[in-house]
Amino acid sequence: MQTLNLIALSDGLYLDAFVQDEHDEVIFLSLWARDGDMQHFFAALTLPITQGGYRERTVNLPNGQSHTLHLNRVSDMKKMTTRLPKYTPVGEWVHTWLMLPALTKTPHGSQEAWLISPTALDWNALWPTVKNLCHLPLLDSWQPYLAPLLGNAPMVNTLTAWGLHAYHLHFEPEVIEPLIADAVKTKTLPLTLVQ
Known part of the structure; x- marks a missing residue:
């Protein structure tokens, strides 16, 4: 079984891959979380920053470097989601891919x-x-x-x-x-x- 290399994006939300374009905007994101944490993430992307929303997140990569993910293009991205079975060691998790339609x-x-x-x-x-x-x-x-x-x-x-x-x-x-x-x-x- 393949081991996932997850890094924390926020409390309860993790990612295992991202791609940014030449302007440092995220165009692909692979996310893992429980359903509630995933919904909270998408809600925060739609809220104004003054109401707790955000357009960028900083993550710590396994090599020790911090990296800023700019999320201004998320509204242009296609979302695909799958659920893990309920009875796994981590409980019921959701795996979501966000990507620009051009990538497919x-x-x-x-x-x-x-x-x-x-x-x-x-x-x-x-x-x-x-x-x-x-x-x-x-x-x-x-x-x-x-x-x-x-x-x-x-x-x-x-x-x-x-x-x-x-x-x-x-x-x-x-x-x-x-x-x-x-x-x-x-x-x-x-x-x-x-x-």
Whole structure:
């Protein structure tokens, strides 16, 4: 049986994973609590701060660092909940996932994708998504050359996360077209196929 690594978000409320976007806003949250504590959490997110509501929480990570979770996008997030059986060592707990709807969509016809993985994804693992998102035809022989170009643009971002690994890929035509064109002109991207 897999052991959960839970960290306290507040009294009676725990999380085992979160992801933040480039603006440090939470876009994925995996929460564990008894039903009453979970309902209290969601109520606090809707209340004005002057009435006891909150829009951010600080958590202590297992490595000893404290980390602030900004929760301003929670109203945009999709909620999925499951219940543990009543007769467990911890009693009846609720497991809730909050996530932006974009995290559950296949990015066909889009230049943007969000990827979440239990393990880190290297450039080789990201490459099929890069090719699928880019509206320009990309040669497989360009793969090693494009990694630094797209990372420096930046079009491939590693997001702040705990318990998971997350990436945001975003290819704006007005940015990537001149970048690819210049790289072809300067022969940074070779046009001959590598055998």
